[in-house]
Amino acid sequence: MNLAYRLAAGEAGKLPRLPGSLHLNRRLSQWLRFLPDGTIEVRSGKVEIGQGITTALAQIAAEELDVPIARIRMLPASTAASPNEGVTSGSLSTQESGSALRHACAEARALYLAAAATRLGVPVASLSVVAGDIVAAGGARTSYAELADDVLLARDATASVPPKQAAQHVLVGTPLPRLDLPHKVYGVPRFVHDLDLPGMLHARVLRPPSPAALLLSLDDTRARAMPGVVAVLRDGSFAGVLAESEEAALNALAALREGASWRESETLPDVSTLGDWLKAQAVESVVIAERGESGAAGAAHTQRARYTRPYLAHASIAPSCAVAQWTDGRLHVWSHSQGIYNLRTDLALALALPPEHIVVEHVEGAGCYGHNGADDVAFDAALLARAAAGRPVRLQWTRADELAWAPLGPAMTVEIEADLDAAGNILAWRHEIWSNGHSSRPGRAKTPALLAAGHLEQAFEPPLAINPPAAAGGGADRNAIPGYDFPAWRIVSHRLLAMPLRTSALRSLGAFANVFAIESFLDELAAARGEDPLAARLRLASEPRARAVLAAAAARANWAGWRRREGRGHGIGFARYKGSGAWCAVVAEIEAGREIRVERLVIAVDVGLAINPDGVANQIEGGAIQAASWTLKEQVRFDRTRITSDSWEHYPILRFSEVPAVEVEILPRPQETSVGAGEAAQGPTAAAIANAVFDALGVRVRDLPITPERIIAAAN
Amino acid sequence: MKSQSAGAAATVRIQVNGTEHEVSAAADTPLLYVLRNQLGLKAAHFGCGTGQCGACRVLIDGRAVASCDTPLWAAAGKHITTAEGLGDAAHPHPLQSALIAEQAGQCGYCLPGILISAAALLARRPRPTEAEVRAALDDNLCRCGSHNRIVRAVLRAAQAENIS
Ligand code: FES
Ligand code: FES
Numbered sequence: 009m010n011l012a013y014r015l016a017a018g019e020a021g022k023l024p025r026l027p028g029s030l031h032l033n034r035r036l037s038q039w040l041r042f043l044p045d046g047t048i049e050v051r052s053g054k055v056e057i058g059q060g061i062t063t064a065l066a067q068i069a070a071e072e073l074d075v076p077i078a079r080i081r082m083l084p085a086s087t088a089a090s091p092n093e094g095v096t097s098g099s100l101s102t103q104e105s106g107s108a109l110r111h112a113c114a115e116a117r118a119l120y121l122a123a124a125a126t127r128l129g130v131p132v133a134s135l136s137v138v139a140g141d142i143v144a145a146g147g148a149r150t151s152y153a154e155l156a157d158d159v160l161l162a163r164d165a166t167a168s169v170p171p172k173q174a175a176q177h178v179l180v181g182t183p184l185p186r187l188d189l190p191h192k193v194y195g196v197p198r199f200v201h202d203l204d205l206p207g208m209l210h211a212r213v214l215r216p217p218s219p220a221a222l223l224l225s226l227d228d229t230r231a232r233a234m235p236g237v238v239a240v241l242r243d244g245s246f247a248g249v250l251a252e253s254e255e256a257a258l259n260a261l262a263a264l265r266e267g268a269s270w271r272e273s274e275t276l277p278d279v280s281t282l283g284d285w286l287k288a289q290a291v292e293s294v295v296i297a298e299r300g301e302s303g304a305a306g307a308a309h310t311q312r313a314r315y316t317r318p319y320l321a322h323a324s325i326a327p328s329c330a331v332a333q334w335t336d337g338r339l340h341v342w343s344h345s346q347g348i349y350n351l352r353t354d355l356a357l358a359l360a361l362p363p364e365h366i367v368v369e370h371v372e373g374a375g376c377y378g379h380n381g382a383d384d385v386a387f388d389a390a391l392l393a394r395a396a397a398g399r400p401v402r403l404q405w406t407r408a409d410e411l412a413w414a415p416l417g418p419a420m421t422v423e424i425e426a427d428l429d430a431a432g433n434i435l436a437w438r439h440e441i442w443s444n445g446h447s448s449r450p451g452r453a454k455t456p457a458l459l460a461a462g463h464l465e466q467a468f469e470p471p472l473a474i475n476p477p478a479a480a481g482g483g484a485d486r487n488a489i490p491g492y493d494f495p496a497w498r499i500v501s502h503r504l505l506a507m508p509l510r511t512s513a514l515r516s517l518g519a520f521a522n523v524f525a526i527e528s529f530l531d532e533l534a535a536a537r538g539e540d541p542l543a544a545r546l547r548l549a550s551e552p553r554a555r556a557v558l559a560a561a562a563a564r565a566n567w568a569g570w571r572r573r574e575g576r577g578h579g580i581g582f583a584r585y586k587g588s589g590a591w592c593a594v595v596a597e598i599e600a601g602r603e604i605r606v607e608r609l610v611i612a613v614d615v616g617l618a619i620n621p622d623g624v625a626n627q628i629e630g631g632a633i634q635a636a637s638w639t640l641k642e643q644v645r646f647d648r649t650r651i652t653s654d655s656w657e658h659y660p661i662l663r664f665s666e667v668p669a670v671e672v673e674i675l676p677r678p679q680e681t682s683v684g685a686g687e688a689a690q691g692p693t694a695a696a697i698a699n700a701v702f703d704a705l706g707v708r709v710r711d712l713p714i715t716p717e718r719i720i721a722a723a724n
Numbered sequence: 725m726k727s728q729s730a731g732a733a734a735t736v737r738i739q740v741n742g743t744e745h746e747v748s749a750a751a752d753t754p755l756l757y758v759l760r761n762q763l764g765l766k767a768a769h770f771g772c773g774t775g776q777c778g779a780c781r782v783l784i785d786g787r788a789v790a791s792c793d794t795p796l797w798a799a800a801g802k803h804i805t806t807a808e809g810l811g812d813a814a815h816p817h818p819l820q821s822a823l824i825a826e827q828a829g830q831c832g833y834c835l836p837g838i839l840i841s842a843a844a845l846l847a848r849r850p851r852p853t854e855a856e857v858r859a860a861l862d863d864n865l866c867r868c869g870s871h872n873r874i875v876r877a878v879l880r881a882a883q884a885e886n887i888s
Contacts, residue, residue, distance in 0.1 A: 058831030058868055185827060192832025193820045195767025195807040199833065202766040254761055255753045325771050325779055325833045325867045374769075374833035375868040407772040622827055626873070630830050633869030656776040656865065664861040667871040
């Protein structure tokens with residue numbers, strides 16, 4: 009759970025409110041430490057998942073301490089030492105960790121200045137900090153390095169020292185280069201996949217062929233006899249191999265697969281009628297929001313439409329990976345988990361260990377776009393490492409494991425109805441959602457949410473995916489409340505009580521489908537009135553920052569000057585992420601040939617103070633390209649028994665030659681609170697593309713992905 | 725990848741990044757594992773193991789190939805270049821400098837394989853067009869959406885190489 013979630017869940021206690029994650033991690037020494045060599049170690053509980061958070065946080069720390077960024081050493085998060093900041097998710101890291109560090113560093117600077125004043129015998133007011141040197145007006149000087157003393161920060165934060173004002177910022181707000189990129193470009197090992205510990209063994213798991221398969225028998229004779237094989241393990245329907253080398257592990261896995269016999273059952277829905285299937289399941293229903301009389305009197309007519317999205321895969325370029333080692337009954341895990349403490353909680357549950365006997369240390373993985381297989385593979389590694397006699401075990405999933413067994417982003421059906429007056433004005437708006445829950449993250453339920461826990465002989469019931477509460481941005485209902493001034497609305501979310509395919513958080517959660525639906529429907533209403541889509545949005549959006557991104561994207565794309573040509577179209581989409589995060593408007597320009605080709609995405613975004621503007625642009629660009637890929641191509645495929653989209657061939661994503669040009673404009677808001685950028689573009693991009701397809705072809709595609717077959721189906 | 729027959733260990737000479745190595749592994753071992761686990765060269769990454777993502781690419785005698793799909797025996801006696809061999813912080817390859825200059829990458833897992841495809845391209849087409857760069861990188865997948873920055877970096881490196 010991220011911090012907002014935990015605060016909503018009432019963990020805040022009775023202590024005075026401190027900013028961001030400082031509230032629950034009050035010790036200053038948890039956050040930073042000055043070393044005599046001039047280095048300053050900074051610890052955050054938020055982790056690098058490809059989004060560039062390490063650089064942004066280092067920038068914040070260097071800014072408040074008045075040191076060059078090169079002095080900051082960002083330490084990897086570990087349950088042995090780091091502040092517990094829950095999960096790195098929901099575009100909340102700059103809010104939660106950034107504001108904590110800002111205040112912790114400002115306070116640390118003040119404590120060191122006080123110590124310097126005593127040492128130099130001068131008043132604090134006469135001191136300034138220049139590149140880590142503390143200089144008195146008269147010329148006397150000392151430094152953080154000289155004063156380095158762990159006792160100074162062994163105290164609770166008070167947040168009584170105000171951090172810098174925007175006008176004083178030197179580093180914050182500038183596009184500093186990413187700290188991690190050189191290593192990645194020179195091939196310096198830094199991924200968990202690259203760990204190479206002394207005596208390390210390699211492991212692979214024999215995953216079942218389908219979600220409900222049970223392992224009836226396992227003939228492991230051939231696998232055990234293979235050179236380099238150290239052990240073959242089986243526990244219920246969980247099985248795996250340990251070997252001296254990676255290739256030996258793979259060879260043994262192939263042999264093991266041949267020796268396994270499974271009982272499979274048809275538990276999956278019909279992929280071709282998912283939208284209906286979702287609506288036919290037992291559900292738990294929640295009214296998310298209600299305003300005015302949502303069944304308006306005086307309506308001339310009611311317009312309605314249904315939109316769907318399929319199950320989506322994270323499809324990270326690297327399969328999930330972990331290293332685990334047992335020493336005297338204690339477990340050490342190296343993992344690319346988004347939530348090291350939560351993973352520890354579930355490992356403790358599943359292994360019946362006290363949490364203090366487990367250390368989870370974060371090591372970077374490949375790009376992470378939500379709750380992927382990182383936690384699951386850590387548990388797999390811990391299970392197999394039991395047979396390793398104290399040696400570390402590296403376990404990497406196969407590509408098929410990754411595409412078929414990591415939790416999926418849930419399929420969704422969204423139905424919207426609007427009551428309209430005779431002129432086509434919206435009197436009332438109704439939005440209903442059917443979906444599995446959008447979070448199966450570890451650390452929340454009474455039973456572990458780790459994949460293999462459901463496969464063991466003594467299996468744990470896999471927890472049903474839930475939806476995070478509204479205070480944390482909601483789940484399936486994320487962005488279901490329209491960001492427009494409709495006089496009345498009613499928003500209802502139906503969460504499925506069966507989960508044939510394991511679902512959890514994927515970048516932007518329900519916002520992708522909800523924004524796609526709302527912004528498509530708004531276009532349909534505008535088209536019915538003969539109104540320009542941009543004009544319709546400006547008429548209905550009153551928030552100045554919403555209007556500003558719409559206007560900026562339209563101006564940059566030259567919306568008004570669009571020249572209509574055969575087979576080409578443009579469309580617009582907008583949302584304020586979670587209703588509380590970044591404002592984002594996207595204009596898409598497409599060409600409809602044999603397939604839909606997105607030529608250009610022009611995006612305007614308002615994230616408040618952008619700590620690192622290039623980092624924001626990078627995330628928005630990346631998010632938009634990924635959303636274009638979801639919108640045009642992606643769909644988890646399955647028959648009634650098995651997931652069949654378990655290779656890149658069957659789960660294609662957008663390639664270099666298919667990627668649109670992306671232009672990002674960041675609205676300057678240095679005085680405003682920073683909000684995250686990572687997920688803001690997902691929904692608006694999908695809507696902009698769908699609206700552009702309508703503009704080009706006059707065909708409204710309401711079921712994602714927008715493939716040639718879907719366009720033909722929608723046209724008929 | 726041939727994973728069925730474990731095969732007997734063979735001793736094979738390969739030249740990697742200018743250095744001769746004698747490695748001992750089953751002849752059908754994918755080159756990727758030899759590079760990563762025996763020679764400690766971690767730049768080539770595993771992504772799929774079936775030649776579909778490009779994360780594991782290396783140059784073999786100047787050609788960009790998937791090392792996950794190349795058995796050790798096929799690399800015997802050949803000149804292999806990994807991303808480490810292109811350059812390092814002290815002596816960066818123009819493509820590496822350009823990736824940093826363009827801040828091209830998010831997680832960066834795809835980058836070493838992309839560097840290899842791009843280096844092979846520039847060796848045969850020193851001044852590629854944008855479309856040629858995209859075509860040359862089409863078998864490299866990037867999930868973070870860093871494509872456009874990467875393309876700009878390759879074009880920038882092509883300029884730089886021509887000037888020097
Ligand atoms: S790992 Fe070799 S091409 Fe994917
Ligand atoms: S930068 Fe993450 S896959 Fe390319």
